[in-house]
Amino acid sequence: MTAPIPRDIPLPLPAPEGLLEILLIAVFLVHILFVHLMIGGSMFSLVCQIRGLKTPDYEKLAYRIMQTVTVNKSLAVVMGVAPLLIINTLYAPQFYASSALIGDMWMAVIPLVTLAFLLAYAHKFWWNHFLNIPELHIGIAALETVLFLVIPLIFMTNVNLMLFPEYWPKVTGFFSAMLLPNVLLRYLHFVSATVLFSSLFFVWWSGRKTFRVEVQFSELRVIDVRRFFYAFAFGATIFQILTGLMVFVSLPAQGMSWEFTVLLMLGGLVVLPAIWWMWQNLTRPGHLLDDNFKQILTCFACAAIVMGIARHDYRENALEDHKAAIAEKTINYQAAVKEASEEAQLAAIKAKETDIALPGATAFNQNCAACHHATLPTVGPALEEINAIYANDPAGIVAWTKSPGKKRPDSMKMPGFPQLSDAELMMISQYMLSH
Amino acid sequence: MDFPIFHIDFIGNRMLIAVDAILHVIINHALAVGALPVIALLELSGIRTKDPRWDRLAYRLLKVIFIITTTVGALTGVGIWFSASLINPAAIGSLIRVFFWGWFVEWIVFVAEVSLIMAYFLSWQSSGRTPEAKLKHLRLGIFLAIFSWITMAIIVAILGFMMDPGNWMSERTLISGVLNPMYFPQLAFRTTLAMVMGGMTMICLTYLFTRNDLPFRTTVLRAISSWSGIWMLALIIASVWYYQVIPQHMLANIPVAVTTQEYVSWNSSLKWLLTIGLSFVGWVLWSSIRHPGQVHGAKYLASVLLLFAMLGQFERVREFIRKPFIIGNYMYANGIRVEDYPLLQRDGILQHATYAGIREVTADNKVAAGREVFEQTCTRCHTVNGINSIRGQLKTMYGDKPWQPEVIAAYIENMHGARYFMPPFPGNKAELDALSVYLASQQKRATAFNGAQTNGIPIPDKISASTVYGTLPNLANPHGEQQ
Numbered sequence: 077m078t079a080p081i082p083r084d085i086p087l088p089l090p091a092p093e094g095l096l097e098i099l100l101i102a103v104f105l106v107h108i109l110f111v112h113l114m115i116g117g118s119m120f121s122l123v124c125q126i127r128g129l130k131t132p133d134y135e136k137l138a139y140r141i142m143q144t145v146t147v148n149k150s151l152a153v154v155m156g157v158a159p160l161l162i163i164n165t166l167y168a169p170q171f172y173a174s175s176a177l178i179g180d181m182w183m184a185v186i187p188l189v190t191l192a193f194l195l196a197y198a199h200k201f202w203w204n205h206f207l208n209i210p211e212l213h214i215g216i217a218a219l220e221t222v223l224f225l226v227i228p229l230i231f232m233t234n235v236n237l238m239l240f241p242e243y244w245p246k247v248t249g250f251f252s253a254m255l256l257p258n259v260l261l262r263y264l265h266f267v268s269a270t271v272l273f274s275s276l277f278f279v280w281w282s283g284r285k286t287f288r289v290e291v292q293f294s295e296l297r298v299i300d301v302r303r304f305f306y307a308f309a310f311g312a313t314i315f316q317i318l319t320g321l322m323v324f325v326s327l328p329a330q331g332m333s334w335e336f337t338v339l340l341m342l343g344g345l346v347v348l349p350a351i352w353w354m355w356q357n358l359t360r361p362g363h364l365l366d367d368n369f370k371q372i373l374t375c376f377a378c379a380a381i382v383m384g385i386a387r388h389d390y391r392e393n394a395l396e397d398h399k400a401a402i403a404e405k406t407i408n409y410q411a412a413v414k415e416a417s418e419e420a421q422l423a424a425i426k427a428k429e430t431d432i433a434l435p436g437a438t439a440f441n442q443n444c445a446a447c448h449h450a451t452l453p454t455v456g457p458a459l460e461e462i463n464a465i466y467a468n469d470p471a472g473i474v475a476w477t478k479s480p481g482k483k484r485p486d487s488m489k490m491p492g493f494p495q496l497s498d499a500e501l502m503m504i505s506q507y508m509l510s511h
Numbered sequence: 512m513d514f515p516i517f518h519i520d521f522i523g524n525r526m527l528i529a530v531d532a533i534l535h536v537i538i539n540h541a542l543a544v545g546a547l548p549v550i551a552l553l554e555l556s557g558i559r560t561k562d563p564r565w566d567r568l569a570y571r572l573l574k575v576i577f578i579i580t581t582t583v584g585a586l587t588g589v590g591i592w593f594s595a596s597l598i599n600p601a602a603i604g605s606l607i608r609v610f611f612w613g614w615f616v617e618w619i620v621f622v623a624e625v626s627l628i629m630a631y632f633l634s635w636q637s638s639g640r641t642p643e644a645k646l647k648h649l650r651l652g653i654f655l656a657i658f659s660w661i662t663m664a665i666i667v668a669i670l671g672f673m674m675d676p677g678n679w680m681s682e683r684t685l686i687s688g689v690l691n692p693m694y695f696p697q698l699a700f701r702t703t704l705a706m707v708m709g710g711m712t713m714i715c716l717t718y719l720f721t722r723n724d725l726p727f728r729t730t731v732l733r734a735i736s737s738w739s740g741i742w743m744l745a746l747i748i749a750s751v752w753y754y755q756v757i758p759q760h761m762l763a764n765i766p767v768a769v770t771t772q773e774y775v776s777w778n779s780s781l782k783w784l785l786t787i788g789l790s791f792v793g794w795v796l797w798s799s800i801r802h803p804g805q806v807h808g809a810k811y812l813a814s815v816l817l818l819f820a821m822l823g824q825f826e827r828v829r830e831f832i833r834k835p836f837i838i839g840n841y842m843y844a845n846g847i848r849v850e851d852y853p854l855l856q857r858d859g860i861l862q863h864a865t866y867a868g869i870r871e872v873t874a875d876n877k878v879a880a881g882r883e884v885f886e887q888t889c890t891r892c893h894t895v896n897g898i899n900s901i902r903g904q905l906k907t908m909y910g911d912k913p914w915q916p917e918v919i920a921a922y923i924e925n926m927h928g929a930r931y932f933m934p935p936f937p938g939n940k941a942e943l944d945a946l947s948v949y950l951a952s953q954q955k956r957a958t959a960f961n962g963a964q965t966n967g968i969p970i971p972d973k974i975s976a977s978t979v980y981g982t983l984p985n986l987a988n989p990h991g992e993q994q
Contacts, residue, residue: 078971078976079971079976080865080866080968080971080975080976081865081971081975081976081977081978082513082514082865082866083512083513083865084513085513085601085604085605085608086848087605087608087609088608089608090607090608090609090611090612091611091612147629147633150581150585150625150629151625151626153585153586153589153625154585154618154621154622154625155622156589157589157592157618157621158615158618160589160592161592161607161611161614161615161618164592164596164603164604164607165607165608165611168600168604168607169513169514171596172514172596172597172600172604173514173515175517175593175596175597175600176514176515176516176517176597176600176962176963176964177515177963177964177967177968178964179517179597179962179963179964180964180965182593182597182964183527183593183594183597185593186531186586186587186589186590186593186594189586189589190582190583190586190587193581193582193586194578194582194583197578197582201578244515244967244968245967245968245969245970245971246967247967248965248966248967249964249965249967250964401978404978404979404985405977405978405979408978408979408980408985409863409980411980412854412980413850413851413853413854415854416853416854416857416858417850417853417854419853419857420853420856420857442928445925445928446925446926446927446928446929446930447925447928447929449921449925452917452918452921453918454918454921454922454925454929455908455922455929486910
């Protein structure tokens with residue numbers, strides 16, 4: 077299947093491409109970190125709320141988690157603006173195309189996110205109002221979490237679609253784009269990263285000195301809560317590696333390269349020591365959860381950075397030919413534009429020469445032709461009709477034009493032309509009558 | 512031309528952007544730029560008078576501001592990007608290339624603004640413990656107010672540029688776009704209007720929140736009204752300035768007599784609205800400063816609505832001025848560059864539209880080809896059946912008389928002259944005919960019109976998949992073989 081080749085926007089990039097790419101990778105990682113914390117927070121808050129039905133302390137924990145969500149969500153949005161801007165700059169022909177192809181859902185992102193945020197606020201600010209109505213209390217949390225989970229699926233579908241111009245002609249609407257091979261697997265990989273990063277965050281968060289004071293458990297021990305998050309972090313890491321392998325196997329060949337494969341392997345390898353330490357901390361007596369925590373975080377941070385670079389590398393590979401073809405087409409198109417412009421200028425000069433032979437023609441075309449066609453009624457009556465009324469009476473036309481009346485019931489009122497002199501109007505009138 | 516065409520027929524593409532943008536601007540002006548200084552002012556009064564009611568009120572107002580600006584406010588801002596990139600990708604893509612660093616700085620300021628509002632709001636309760644912490648907290652509020660103003664100042668530069676690229680057409684630099692002649696009068700007008708709007712909105716909410724404490728209400732309303740009154744005087748001066756600079760400047764750029772008249776009538780309706788609005792709001796503020804307890808809440812509410820209407824009308828005039836261009840003198844609202852016209856009018860737009868399904872108009876495909884031409888050239892502003900529908904327009908023009916393709920064609924050929932706000936028709940003669948046949952065929956029964964988000968795009972043909980043009984050599988690859 078061949079790919080459509082549009083032209084690029086014929087203006088220079090605002091900065092060297094490499095700089096924009098580095099910026100993109102960096103700001104995207106920051107954005108996605110807060111996205112993970114926002115979605116993961118919402119998920120964990122929901123889970124804790126449900127456990128809170130039995131163990132009330134979990135309810136308190138859920139409330140504290142929710143407080144992090146409302147902060148992280150704002151950061152997720154603002155940090156998302158920069159990558160959006162850079163993607164718009166670097167990949168205009170691809171990104172705008174894929175956005176349009178899933179346009180309904182893409183546009184729906186805005187109201188969906190707004191709704192999710194408003195629900196999150198209602199959830200947090202009215203927490204105590206809803207406490208006694210568990211259906212509502214948990215229902216709001218569940219709805220908010222579902223919305224938070226749907227939104228990345230739309231983004232995933234779009235950024236996947238933009239990579240494969242060959243698929244564009246096959247796509248009709250969001251769902252067909254979502255079902256392209258690889259999207260759902262990538263999404264699964266993303267969700268497990270969400271669990272991973274947010275549970276790591278909560279392990280740290282619940283280990284702060286002030287946490288005990290803030291949350292005020294009556295029976296639950298902080299260490300149990302931390303183990304709860306830690307277990308999730310460990311499980312999600314394993315799941316993350318498995319889904320990562322599946323994504324790798326199912327990735328379309330367009331973007332594959334040795335460099336990409338090596339980067340992925342490197343990203344995977346960096347996580348191994350972290351897994352080992354986490355396993356020990358969880359299972360071996362004598363190990364504390366905080367053991368090697370900094371190293372573990374560093375491993376994951378490195379893996380995230382390497383994966384961010386790999387992801388960009390895949391995109392560049394996948395689009396390499398398309399980008400080159402677009403650049404070529406853009407240059408050639410500009411040449412065609414220039415040629416046609418020159419041709420048109422020559423024609424315009426010729427037309428001017430004939431105009432001089434017909435005084436009034438230019439003034440008529442500039443001021444009157446828009447509404448008066450030679451033979452057909454358009455906005456105003458046709459010249460034929462006018463000529464029939466004013467045959468041999470150019471002064472009549474001049475008089476009318478200086479202060480037009482309202483004659484024909486089903487047409488608009490003609491505007492006056494106070495800026496035209498009598499002499500000009502006379503020339504126009506004679507030209508009209510001679511036509 | 513270079514992007515699949517997204518189209519929503521019922522509310523129309525322009526309307527989609529307009530609704531989102533107006534909502535965003537109102538929230539930005541009334542609840543951020545104009546309201547945040549009021550909050551800082553109230554907090555300051557609380558510190559000065561040691562009366563906790565000021566502080567409580569300020570916090571309640573800030574809560575409303577916080578909830579709305581960080582949800583609907585922020586998301587409608589992002590929504591402008593989303594909708595613009597769906598509806599006119601060529602335009603937004605071009606603007607981004609020129610204004611990238613402007614927007615990047617705007618983003619940094621925006622990050623600062625959001626971080627500040629979270630810090631300001633979320634640390635409010637805990638900052639009350641010591642006087643020093645309270646003063647520090649107040650400082651946060653002042654910074655926040657300044658940052659939200661800077662965000663607006665940057666955006667106004669970009670808007671000003673879209674109206675009138677000034678020297679940009681020749682120089683093509685960011686600074687030349689920012690320093691365009693309309694920047695400062697616009698900024699002054701917007702700043703003062705936002706301050707009065709913000710003040711008035713806070714007055715309304717205060718009125719609501721203090722209904723159980725009338726003596727306090729009187730004191731607070733007098734304070735906010737005096738603050739807004741000062742801005743009101745500045746707004747009057749700014750409006751006069753705006754009127755002295757903008758209309759002449761605009762009129763000098765409108766070549767068509769009819770449009771000049773239309774512009775004058777739009778502008779004078781703005782003038783009337785401003786005069787009436789400013790007098791009314793001024794009167795309400797004046798009585799509110801003198802007898803703050805006695806002004807009825809409905810008058811405050813009416814003032815807010817009038818101010819919203821003034822802002823709305825101002826934006827509409829601004830939009831009107833810009834048309835037929837989306838980027839002054841560079842690109843028309845249909846997303847086609849002025850420079851491209853000779854080529855498209857010579858070869859036909861379908862020949863060059865990457866995602867068109869039909870390339871050549873023939874005797875049998877007129878309706879279908881006409882639909883494609885309509886899609887490429889009219890749908891950025893018109894729907895078939897929805898808002899600003901082409902059927903409605905034709906119906907007003909021709910009523911129930913049979914719509915004749917020749918008559919429609921004669922109109923479209925000259926539509927830029929007759930209605931300056933519409934760009935000239937960017938195709939060739941055969942396409943003009945096809946378009947007219949298609950439009951005439953819609954008189955009795957309109958066929959549904961869907962965009963690429965429903966229909967997808969056609970399988971690429973030779974034109975869509977190749978990188979060279981006709982007999983022109985391949986400039987990008989002079990030594991390579993010709994396709």
